[in-house]
Amino acid sequence: MHKPALPSTFDLPARDYVRVVMVETSHSGNIGAVARAMKNMGLGNLWLVNPASFPDETSYARSSGASDVLDHARVVSSLDEAIEDCVLVMGTSARGRKVPWPVMSPTDAARQVGEYQGRGQVALVFGRESNGLSNEELQRCHVHIHIPTNPDYSSLNVAMAVQVMCYEIRMEYLRGLENSENNPQLKPITAPGDTGWDVPAATVSELEGFFAHLETTLAEIDFHRRDNPRQLMTRLRRLYQRARPDQMEVNILRGILTAVQKSTSASGRGDGGRKQDQTNV
Template sequence: MTAPDPHAHIRIVLVETSHSGNIGAVARAMKNMGLGNLWLVNPASFPDEASYARSSGASDVLDRAVVVDTLDEAIADCALVMGTSARGRKVPWPVISPADCADRAAGQAGAGEVALVFGRENHGLSNEELQRCHYHIHIPSNPDYSSLNLAMAVQVICYELRMNHLRALDVAGEETSLEPMLRPGDVGWDIPQASVNDVEGFFGHLEQVLVDIDFHRRENPRQLMTRLRRLFQRAHLDQMEINILRGILTAVQKSAGAGKGRPEPQQEQE
């Protein structure tokens, strides 16, 4: 069963943005994370060349943007409103993190529109505007330098929305980019993992080369091969990597005049 897409019912609301380039940057941040519903409350200038230039290809988000005169118009039909705030209030208000914001927005899917409200570049949202919000969103930035560019703040929230949606898809059994790709066998790795026999053949070949170049003595092995084994097994080699390494070993043998070529696998394991 496909997880519902919360992006369809979420609107990003910018209040009285003074620099139109920031509107374009916000559109870019939104489209990066799969959102496209932008509302503008009394912007100083829009649309204009600066906003489209800064959008870097997210012009479709700007083309669909809804421009209204007041915040009340932007949120009138919404069931949930959350606004960003960096300041403490005399009257405490429910405060949530960006991740909690994403959870609540996703939980609202199908029950009504959700508005995420961002204030002016120089002083954010007014107390009256924040009182229109059910929750205040606090981005826990560096307290010694907490000011975020408008588009950066939007990007943080949109990223959390994106991650929340991808986790829901993952739970629903759909393929996402959340799973790490670290070694052979992980989804997306291009070459199968080397078999135990392949790896043992490599270790036998490696030991023979080290003997051939007088780096290793079988009669006094100490811990050399044990530590090399630990090193290479920690790497989780794939089949092509084994072939490359054995090709290097064969070239070393030929260059050193110590071998006639690659040893047979049975010989290597003795």
């Protein structure tokens, strides 16, 4: 049994006017993988031109919970039928043409898709696994989309190509939202203080307490000599300040230092322990 459909709001406006068209797909698993890629990015309008096998258990299994996309997929007998009511048709192509044709990158194509909201249906056409779209089929497209892959290994699985385009359409939508600069889906989370980080950044006072604790502990285990400090604490200070720890991380580090001090005291090492070579520190 295939997985039931996972909940989805299909939140992109493009859900209503963008269709993904797969031409003569030979492996039904790729249809399921495409449905998954579409649902990941908030799209769900799938058209299939003469698939070798659909519907079947393999396509549903590969959809991983995007079975609702497959349930509503349209199966038609020709590319003409799939695009006849569209005002813009964009076909993916990895090959150059003898007659130059308008070509766009996925990013530029997604931008144009966004511009067609409210103007009519848009089709994104993807070809066969073995040889893509024929010359005749490509000539039915207003624009060709070229994904700039590694020229030494340029072949993309059809589901990968669909994922690239669906991702670019989603990113174009998110960037166009009001106050998009504050959209949590677009903002990076790299350090304490960023929206989404779980613990506040450590204060200067908390870091200074840690540095004092660190220096004391290193002295107690004879790794640091206060009478001949060289640059040890300067370099350690630079290291930890570069890491920008949060309050919990500082507490963890101080807990480790406390455990080291207790262990050293219990073993009777203390100042009698072996001196560490600090020649290069």
